[in-house]
Amino acid sequence: MLLGWISNFRSASRRSILLSLVAIVFAGLPIARGAEATLDVKNPPGSLIARGPGNMKILFGTPPQTQAGSGTLVVALVPYDRDGVLLGDPIASYRQSIRFTPQGADQSVNIKIPRAGLFAVDAKLIASGGETVASKRINIAAIVPRNTPPFSDFGVVTHFAQGKGSPDIVLPLVKAAGFSWIRDEIYWDRIEQKPGAFAFPSSYDEYINATSKFGISPLVVLAYGNEKVYPEYFKGGQSFPQTAEGRQRFVRYVDEVVRRYGAKVKYWEIWNEPAFAQIGYPDYVALLKAVYGQIKQRNPDATVIACGGGGAGGGPGGDCFLATVKDGALEYQDAVSVHPYMSPHIPETGYPTAGGAVSSVSIPTVWPYLHQLLDQNPKAGGRRVQLWITELGWPSRPASDGLNDASQAANLVRSYLLSRRYGGVNAMFWYDFVDDGRDESNREDNFGMLKNDLSPKPAYVAAATLSATLGSRSWNSALVDDADVKIYQYGKSSPVIVGWTTQSVGRVVSVHVPAGDYVQRDWQGVESPVTVAASDFKWTLGPLPAYLLPKAVAR
Incomplete structure (x- = not known):
């Protein structure tokens, strides 16, 4: 009301004088605080994960305060228990005085992590009157130091091609957890935006080069169609090339990619989750044959992975491989991939199938079935087509599905243990490494081992402990x-x-x-x-x- 009365003054100079007088009057009066604010954590991304116990500095950014005066920043270090549940009592507390300012202020707190494990840092900014004016909870971790090589058969899915995350920050975290593979993409419509003119985004070069720098093997998916540049060839489902002309242009894109990255990328997956019900197996086989020959011409030592994980949504995942064999494409693939998601079911039992080759989709049923299927269909000279699980994962949300951070961590570790137990798989990739978003009600946002801000979830700590403990033991x-x-x-x-x-x-x-x-x-x-x-x-x-x-x- 007062500000409305002041605004009736037509002279800007008079309004300015009155506002100054009001500020002087109110400066000596207590001003009610609004709703509780959030403390910022200003640590560099990835720095909330330590390699072993020790000191960790956490930098908090306190919100602006309308009142001058002092307060106290109270920080508690709270551990997780053996069941992945956050305990109620802290094992350490820290208190630091802080001055309230209109601009806010930064305050660092040195926390001593006494042992390996996952911890919550509970921080509260308390005014002199005792009320909490801002708070923050964030996870930190000290992972078990690893003196063994990364798991040669375990990988994770990243999304660098989608612009998510810095390779120089994310890949060291991948390696620290013990993974030796990442799976990512090179999208056709990003590198050919005018017919016949290929230009590679610098972000693609950065993530491919970073894998070499950190000693991580990349598996690259070649996809999808390019409807914007070639609308006449890509009108079907998934913009899949279903004509000879469309396939010819897809093969040219593949050739450009392999020519640029073939010295550093040896594993290529053809498409991601093809919608076979829409495109049909014959069209996929026609593309596979053309692409296989072009990749091998550029790099005879490359591994070409067929099926793109498709065919696993309602069954064990062998449908695509059998179709490629039937259509004469057995010699045009070095490996086959499936995506046998089971969430929210557990990996030991999965979910039942109706009329499938196996009674349920689970690791104890699918792994042996696919291994036997590939053994029964060798390539020329008795060579066996490899089996790759290029996506498998459980989200940590939503709670309405009975999912949480602890169940995600349990399913992750048990999946890798079971995969090695039943064997036959060259590599299994967890989907995915970092949460895609921050909406806890959206399951697609919560598949990561790390939260979107790169703070650790139980799944990351559990994976690091698994790799440090199990090593290469079969x-x-x-x-x-x-x-x-x-x-x-x-x-x-x-x-x-x-x-x-x-x-x-x-x-x-x-x-x-x-x-x-x-x-x-x-x-x-x-x-x-x-x-x-x-x-x-x-x-x-x-x-x-x-x-x-x-x-x-x-x-």
Whole structure:
């Protein structure tokens, strides 16, 4: 009302004088604060993940305050438990005085991370009167230091071609977690925007070059159509090339890509999730044959992956491979890929199929089935077509589907363990590495191991612990292989025993292991000594896998 009265003065100079007088009057009066604000965390992206315990500096940006005076920045370090649940009590607290300013201020807090694991940092800005004026919760992590090479059979999906993330920031986090592969794209309509004129975005060069710099192998998807430049050839589903002319232009795009990146990229996947119900297998096979020959002409050592993950939505994923064999394209592929998503079902049991080649889509059923299928259809000279799982993942949201951060982490670790258990897969790629968005009600935004701001989720910490603990050990034996409990041994001379429950509740399980001294390690790397005096060890297990290592192995 007062400002409305002032605005009635037609003279700008008079309004200015009156506003100055009002400011002088109100400067000495308490001003009510609005709704609680959010503290900013100004750390460089990726710096909230440490390689092992130690000190971490967190830089907070406090919001502008209308009142002069002082307050207190209170920061609590809260751990997660063995079940991936955030505990209620902090293990450390920090208090620092801060001056309120109209511009806001930056305040750094040195936090000591006492051990490996995932932690929440709860920060509150408290005014002198005791009210909380701003707050923030963010995850930080100290991952188990790894002294083994990255997993040669495990990868993650990135979205650098979509402009999501800096390769120089993201790829070190990929490597630190123990992954040796990424899967990304080179989009046709981005590099040929005028007929016959090819120009590669600098972002494509950057991410391909960065994979070499960090020692990570890229698998690149070649897709999709180019309807904007060639509308006469791309009118069908997915803008898929369904004419000889369209295929010819797609092959020219492939040739330009392989000529530019073939020295650094050896693995090429043809299309992503083709809609076979719309385009038909014959058209895909025609494209596969043309593309295969062109890639091999440029780089005979390249690996060409067929099917693009298609054919797995309602079954085990062998339909595309069988169709390519029927249409004479067995010799035009070095590998085949599937995307056997199972969410929200668990990887051990998946979901039932109706009239399919297997009774359910799960890792214990699909992996052996596809392995056998490829064995039964060798290429010339007895060469076996490789099997690649180029997408598999579970989101951490929405809660309405029974999904959360802990269940995502459990499904991730168990999927990699089961994949190595059932074998036959050259590499499996988790979809995806970083959340695509921040909407917790949107499942597509929440498939990442890291949040959109690159802060860690339990899945990232669990993956890093898995890689540091399991290393290159292959599956050795099943100590317990019941429907609701899995205890497997990986490796023989330096074994690692891994156990979990397939149900959402924990239980105590008796397992036969040699007597001796062991180290128990949970999903986040927290360790405790265990002495097995008798041959039966009573092991408390839950959905998140735990590890039992002979003391000599754990050193």
